[in-house]
Amino acid sequence: MRTSTSLLSSATALALLAPMSVARPAHSHQFISAGAYAAHPAEDDEPGTRYWIRPDDLPAPVNDGDPEDPDFMNSPTLVDPPRGMKPKVPDGFAVRVVARGLNQPRVMRTAPNGDVFVAESGSGRVLVLAAKSLRHPPATPVVFTEGLDRPFGIAFYPPDKPRYVYVAAADQVVRFPYRAGDRTARGPAEVIIADIPTERHWTRDLAVAPDGRHLFVSIGSASNVAGAMPEKTPAEIRAWEATHGRGAAWAEEENRAVVRVFEPEGRNVRNYATGLRNCSGMTVQPRTGSLWCTGNERDHLGADLVPDFLTRIRDGGFYGWPWYYTGGNEDPAHAGERPDLQDEVIVPDVLIQAHSSTMQMVFYDENAFPGRYHGDAFATLRGSWNRENRTGYKVVRAIMVNGRPTGVYEDFMTGFVLDEERVWGRPTGIVVTHDGALLVSDDANGTIFRVAPEPSKHDGKAQGRR
Template sequence: MDDRRSDYRRARHRAAQVLLLGTGALASCSPKRAEVTTPQPAPTDVILTGTDALGDWTTDAPGVKRKITVADLPPPNEDESVVNRSTKTDRPAGVFPKVPSGFTVNELATGLDEPRVVQVAPNGDIFVVESGADRVQVFRDADGDGKPEIRSTFVEDLKHPFGLAFYPTGTDAPTHVYIANTDSVVRFPYKPGDTKASGPAEPLVTNIPSGKETVGGGGHWTRDIEFSKDNQRMFVSVGSKSNVDDDEDEVRRACILAFTPDGKNETLYASGIRNPVGLAIEPSTGVLWTSVNERDELGDNLVPDYVTRVQEGGFYGWPWYYLGPNQDPRHEGKHPELKDKVIVPDVLIQSHSASLDLTFYTGQQFPAEYRGHIFAAQHGSWNRSRRTGYKVVRIPVENGKAAGYYEDFMTGFVAKNGDVWGRPVGVAVAKDGALLVTDDQSNTVWRVTYGE
């Protein structure tokens, strides 16, 4: 990219942010004015399509279904882009997230420090990555009453950790816990029942492009980790450093890398994925899926985030194209040879929702129609005049393929005035079939049960 052109665009956007935040003159872009409204949930007996599917938080409610297609989307418009960051507020007394009829939400744990990924060990212990504290805690709820009897720090002094996985998968006796820091993958010895690491970290991959305030870092910092069903490959997600740059700082970023479990034999598994925050393996097929934050600053309804199967060797467009052969105007005329190679994702999510972690429901507690489906956490928007995200959605999957629409499952994190008290991040299935959801704003782990 021409440096002067890029600098000009950044300067123009910063100036727009200052104008917007400093004056609040445009009512449609003012966070407080734009969000004060009475929520009007959409109907739950139909699948919303077209412009109705694009919606915002005021139309969210458990059971609301949306199907977004490329044909529904407007042309790119940089001038429409706004800054509308959520105003944080405390969770109102006695308020819980909303879930469908028959389900119940309770607090599994509170008072955490930026809880992000949550994973469940084969023996039922719940491992929660606290990115803000650079540690992993273990919770044990042996009697299944939703109140852990044990809370222990498994390991600390990590480096902006996010992803966590047990290895090998598919066994009741994994030998290691793998953790993805922002710039590395390390592992610890593990045997079932351990609540503290029994040995030091073993570095496996030490040169992952970093994020946060690490040396040479910046941009998207989360790194998820997942193992193939046959335990022969280790997948690591690496988000871009920028919104839409294509310079040397983006080498080995905006992609999913694959290694052998010892951290060697690196290959580029898939590319052009701006920020593949969450990774998961579909249990029946063994196919890798990811949950992705797409680019910003092209308007309220571009570009949709997405959840999709990942094709090995696949190219998903970033930064030059999006959702198939649609060229990003900021890279006009670049790489025409890639235009017809861009894969269209399986499920498009409302733009700027910030889709984070995902999991397949493998439990037996929820009704049969939920089994095998995806739960995906939507952290919430900043680049949209009317908020999107701040919820957990269910994505129906049949025979290893997504039906193409998604359904609101857990909502209610936004107050009537548009202020936000909760932001979902991690999702996992507990041993008893409950759904666990981390919330890094109220610093809570929620436990969703059925029929209790």
């Protein structure tokens, strides 16, 4: 199988799994998982737990993709936050609520002037939280625009001195004229990419390429594993891939399960990477300029398959869906159909416990957090709905060394799962503010949290790296 060429050594990753020196609350326990699936109840998740899931750890599929698999349906009972309860974060950090009562807040992006834009997917609106109000909550949102079909991705273009705010709705990408400090759109929406199909996965994220001349949009699949594609001959497949990309699916999956790249005016749209069932979050790594995706993988192959992931995205890269997963592991629903692809599947950089529902990610490049966090990635896991033992419902930290992924990730913000049935929060959006705090949106209860070091325990200066 084709693997990521710059993964760090096993020795380096194992060293990172060693117990941390950070002080823990008295009730905390140290749970270190070098194997993939040493399970424990999600309500017992604690900041500091580390995981390293490797391709060799994966179990065999438990069935052939049958949606009646008994581990399939287990949606949580969503409840109001218990009085006085806040998420758990590492010792030395504090959590504050900066906004409440929002309707499915999802993607958040920080404008160059420090304001934070929020995609309120449930209402069809994009909101703005003023930078000052984030430091002195509660923040009162202002409606930037409304009337969109499930807005999600947000991007400022050009990134440093933007003239436009791009918004990816479920059915199209639009942009609005913008000047620094605008909190309401100064003009109507201009359609950049129209007629995006909306079946199944509708979360469309946006990112601006480091060259400043292109943007990316992620478009998830129309099905779990593409069961309705008619057969093509080898010649027909070659012709199809010449225009759609290696491993690209067809029929209702045309230009689905992909990341697409386009020019700012909407011209020259093409598939940048294929085989990504649902890249629900994108970001560009500041240190390297690499595009990253969060990946929601397929269902019905068992409680521990298929791992979700965080990964770098390569131009022309093929990530397996629907024929393969996590490298050259063949999906039983497509057995024997595409042996030519088996050695070309890129293994994701950071494998996340299956069904965690990875959503958004961001790299931390400010100095407010201790230096050991600098350059690492934070990602939201909205949580499982189809796994007997719940997983996800937290924010994790993917550990990098010199800008390169180790494959190790660590629980950072937990505590949303009360017991086997009840959940009071589903982390979805995440962004770094200009003062170095993390904002996390919970789309279950419509809350935005601010996570920052406690002033009495950290002086705001960067510490030494690991």
